[in-house]
Amino acid sequence: MNGWETALKGLVDTLIVFVVLANMRLLGASRLGSCIRVVALQGILLGLIPLVSQGGHLGLRVVLQAAVSTVLKGIVFPALLIRAVRESGSRRELAPIVGYTPSLLTGGGLLALALWLGGRLPLPPTATSSLLVPVALFTIMVGLFMIVARRKAITQVLGYLAMENGIFAFGLAFAEKEPFLVEMGILLDAFMAVFVMGIMVYQINREFDHIDADRLSALKD
């Protein structure tokens, strides 16, 4: 392994650590605006990883995938969501179901769990960093946790996006194995979901004057 490749590997690990930090920041943030920006940043970071991890062998496929995912997650989604926040007029997650400090503590626990699970998953060895699988699991868990522990519909959309980021990261671990179409399919899925949810949040807000998902409980039978 020459110096250039070692440097690239270090860079990948750094990016992955930033993804973990973004997760932690997401768990601790109360302002909706900063939450959106953190998730967007996470998406961009993950979009960069394939560019560096291939050791400089940039195929058209990799570049295209990274470009589409970065543009969608870094620009389109945040723009849609920020618009939704502005129109709903709610800036903050005021009373989350799980508070910010407990959220961060849970995040630590989830990270440990993800590292344990990631170590035990019977996976084929990959060229990419060994940290990638545990961090992907962690990101998925954080996304789910955001959906469970927050009240605003916007934060739940963000949790969904974080989950998508996790799935993307999981796919990166097997960049050669995973078909291009699958990743594109997931991305399209997420795009449609955010699009629809953005409209839904707006409509719910107009109809009920709030976007608190837990107050929609009258819909049960």
Added chain:
Amino acid sequence: MPLLLASLGVLLLGGLVALAWPGHGRGSGRVAAGSVFAAAVLGIIPAIRVLAGGNVMTLDLPWEMPLGSLSIGLDGLSAFFIIPILLLGAIAALYGAAGLRDGGPRRTVATSWLMYNVLIAGMLLVVVARNGMLLLLAWELMSVASFFLVMFEDGRPEVRRAGRTYLIATHIGTAGLLVMFLLLGRGCDTLDFNAFRIGEGGPRLSGIIFLLAIVGFGTKAGFVPLHGWLPEAHPAAPSHVSAVMSGVMIKTGIYGLLRVLTFLGPPPPWFGWVLVGIGAVSGVYGVLFALAQHDLKRLLAYHSVENIGIIALGIGVGLLGRSHHLPVVAVLGFGGALLHVFNHALFKGLLFLAAGAVAHAAHTREIDSLGGLLRHMPVTGASFLVGAVAICGLPPLNGFVSEAMVYLAAFCAATSATGSFAVSGVVVITALALIGGLAAACFTKAFGIVFLGEPRSAAAADAGEVAPAMRVAMVILAAGCGVVGLCAPLLPGAAAEAIRVASGASPAEMQTSVTWVAGSLRLVVLGAGALLVTFLGMALARRRLLARRRVVSAPTWDCGYAAPTTRMQYTASSYAHPLTSLLGLSGWTRREITTPVGLFPKEAHLRTTTPDPVQDGIYAPVFAAIGRFLLRFRPLQGGMIQLYVLYIALTLLILLAWKLG
């Protein structure tokens, strides 16, 4: 095989076109009925070819479903079931296309036609499937489609109740089938029928599989005590749907049972005994409760239970013949059961269509509000009479042929065997005789009260004959009953291929048994023919005698009573009461009675209902207990989305940790 696939394709395509057809549902009905007709022509040709001794056709395609493959085959047994399915399906569609047009909003009617086509296609797929997964899929398709058909008038609470009962019952059956197929496929990594190797599992495994088949297929067929859904669902569904469900859909349960029996090899005697027991109980129970019903379609539904009982008696005696190495008994038993499947499709389809015509014309199915309909609806009345005579098993109609074969099997068993096997023959004969007598009583009641006498309500008095297409459908079926009855000696030969697959007899054994039974049936047909000729001669003589005289109609002698009303006629319950009380059924009948009091009594009334004891005594308490238990988990449904996601996330995490830990 291409014709069969084309038939399936036409059915599905026709259903979709019917769904999309513009207009007020009438067009949908015509499109659907047309497609079922086309599919029937396409599908019956290969079936007849196979029954006539042609090669067994198979088709295997890979499928991504685990354990599954798209393998279908057409042997004698499948072919024999395809014919009634398509025949009755097409005739009932003709009837429905005329009868369903003012049934509801356009969307409901169009959807109902899509479901009708899916139901027929599902049944077709069930009988040709050669893979467990494919069969289960087709089975579900059939069950769910028929559920939607039952729910046609979903605005009425009793229809919703019936639909729910049916859905629960059919899924209990499917659960049994799922376990059964997994047991059958143990040791091989596919559920293809020709991969099943049951001999290795020993008698215990095949016993368990047999019992699971009884539960799984028996729920659909309506074996007592699994029959609970029939008297609920048949009255609730539109009549052409009841005809198809009762005429052929419940027979897919019989098909499944016969098919599974071919996997299990030579049966031990207790298989036969179980089926003889189920058959006797179902038959007598069905006809007894039919006798006590006041709703015409509910009565017919109980008669389906009765006829399934007769079929089970035939299979049971056939199995006993097989395990005691008496091929004649086996061939006669299975042959009687199979032919009864076909005959029952004809006459029960006919009876349900006629009952539907009565309900359509008089706006009620309550037997005690009808009466005198034969004068207003001669075609419907005559068709109902033909169906009634056929279902009672009287010559020269078709019901007699199959019952006679089961009788012959039982007599063979009773005379040529010793020990418990001979006893089984006696049991079957007794049960059949009791069933036949009670069925005759029940249908004299149904026909007499509904079609004879004076109308008991204004609606019955105003009833007129139904649409021509509906009459044509009934006449075709009635003619079918007669033709099949008169062609009786040819029937065992025509069904020989199916009987051979079901009974496992060798071709030589088949040949001798079929010739023997055809000989005895020929005698019967000759006798019946003589009877017919006598009747015709008498009718002609009467006509000639009356030709030169004046005919007047006058009221019957009314004992000098000044003001007779139509309510003084026999009612259905008073007619049936002596029999039901004799047979101990009156304990189940609930009475609300206000007796007349004083010298000048004013008001009095009597109301009787006979609920199903199995339904009320076993299922209702069990389901209530399950409901109470499940109510404890109600707080889990808090209405918070976050909570639901938490459940999913926790489940996934725990599963992952458990798998990796």
